[in-house]
Amino acid sequence: MIIVIHPDATPYEIDNITAEVEIQGWQTHISRDSGQTVIGLQGSGQTIDRFQLGQLPGVQSIIPITRKFKLASRNFRPEDTTFPVGNTPVGGNQLTVIAGPCSVESREQLLETALAVKAAGATMLRGGAYKPRSSPYSFQGMGEEGLKLLAEAREVTGLPIVTEVMSPTKVALVAVYADVLQIGARNMQNYDLLNAVGKIHKPVLLKRGMSATIEDLLMAAEYILKHGNNQVMLCERGIRTFDNKYARNTFDVNAIAMLKELSHLPVIADPSHAIGVRRHVQAIALSGIAAGADGLIIEAHPNPDEAVSDGPQSLTLPQFSEMMNAARQMAQAIGRTMKW
Ligand code: PEP
Numbered sequence: 001m002i003i004v005i006h007p008d009a010t011p012y013e014i015d016n017i018t019a020e021v022e023i024q025g026w027q028t029h030i031s032r033d034s035g036q037t038v039i040g041l042q043g044s045g046q047t048i049d050r051f052q053l054g055q056l057p058g059v060q061s062i063i064p065i066t067r068k069f070k071l072a073s074r075n076f077r078p079e080d081t082t083f084p085v086g087n088t089p090v091g092g093n094q095l096t097v098i099a100g101p102c103s104v105e106s107r108e109q110l111l112e113t114a115l116a117v118k119a120a121g122a123t124m125l126r127g128g129a130y131k132p133r134s135s136p137y138s139f140q141g142m143g144e145e146g147l148k149l150l151a152e153a154r155e156v157t158g159l160p161i162v163t164e165v166m167s168p169t170k171v172a173l174v175a176v177y178a179d180v181l182q183i184g185a186r187n188m189q190n191y192d193l194l195n196a197v198g199k200i201h202k203p204v205l206l207k208r209g210m211s212a213t214i215e216d217l218l219m220a221a222e223y224i225l226k227h228g229n230n231q232v233m234l235c236e237r238g239i240r241t242f243d244n245k246y247a248r249n250t251f252d253v254n255a256i257a258m259l260k261e262l263s264h265l266p267v268i269a270d271p272s273h274a275i276g277v278r279r280h281v282q283a284i285a286l287s288g289i290a291a292g293a294d295g296l297i298i299e300a301h302p303n304p305d306e307a308v309s310d311g312p313q314s315l316t317l318p319q320f321s322e323m324m325n326a327a328r329q330m331a332q333a334i335g336r337t338m339k340w
């Protein structure tokens with residue numbers, strides 16, 4: 001259940017409403033986004049007399065939420081969540097484009113990519129310094145040295161940095177360098193990690209686990225939101241289905257449309273990890289935009305065939321620029337904008 005507070009309610013009235021439900025055994029979560037104050041009820045208190053509660057001064061309306069996810073739900077917050085990352089907004093009409101290599105490999109590789117993706121219109125730079133690899137013998141990332149290179153690339157280009165954090169013990173360190181903390185698919189249900197990123201006030205890109213349902217993803221977001229960090233982007237990056245011969249994963253375009261309906265959080269499409277095949281990344285990116293995604297995350301590399309990770313799905317820099325032209329046309333066709 002959420003209690004929508006009247007715009008003219010006084011702090012005293014809000015305290016009184018909170019006390020009234022807490023006394024009945026509920027925990028409360030106050031959200032004050034975009035000028036609207038709402039109180040979310042969590043836990044399992046006594047049955048609330050909605051009529052009586054609705055009579056309290058300061059209560060505008062009461063909305064029952066029967067879904068498991070509450071703070072992530074559109075019932076809780078009907079309007080789209082938007083927040084700035086650097087000086088670009090996420091979640092509004094303008095599409096976000098996060099681009100860069102799968103892994104940070106060297107200063108030269110990162111800077112060349114960062115300058116090219118910026119010139120093509122990307123709004124954020126991605127690059128993994130801590131890499132979750134299926135094999136322990138594969139490249140594991142440059143670690144803090146990679147984070148420093150990302151920070152240098154931000155200095156040069158002005159692009160905010162998106163990078164993965166794999167463990168709760170590394171959250172504080174990664175947060176020193178990153179503008180957005182990425183939770184990878186393999187960690188979507190690492191609840192210690194979700195709690196840790198919920199407690200810091202930095203935006204989070206939460207990638208859908210490869211076998212996670214739409215509800216699993218929203219419940220994972222709920223862990224982060226519960227701590228008061230409501231700067232969460234949901235990312236559809238492809239799920240495991242029965243064909244893995246031709247495509248790496250199955251891009252769940254349905255999930256994009258459904259997530260936009262079920263949740264107020266921005267949704268980002270990751271066609272690179274979804275299809276895993278460079279020549280088809282553009283088509284899948286366009287389908288994500290058409291389905292209502294608020295942005296894309298795309299892997300690009302100066303020389304993908306030499307990339308230490310995810311080369312087969314990484315676009316060359318000219319291909320990235322070409323994809324951006326197509327994305328601009330798609331955005332325009334559905335009434336969305338791109339930065340340039
Ligand atoms: C990545 O973004 O490079 C990555 C490892 O993604 P995912 O967690 O979706 O596999």
Ligand code: MN
Binds near residue numbers: 273309
């Ligand atoms: Mn990758």
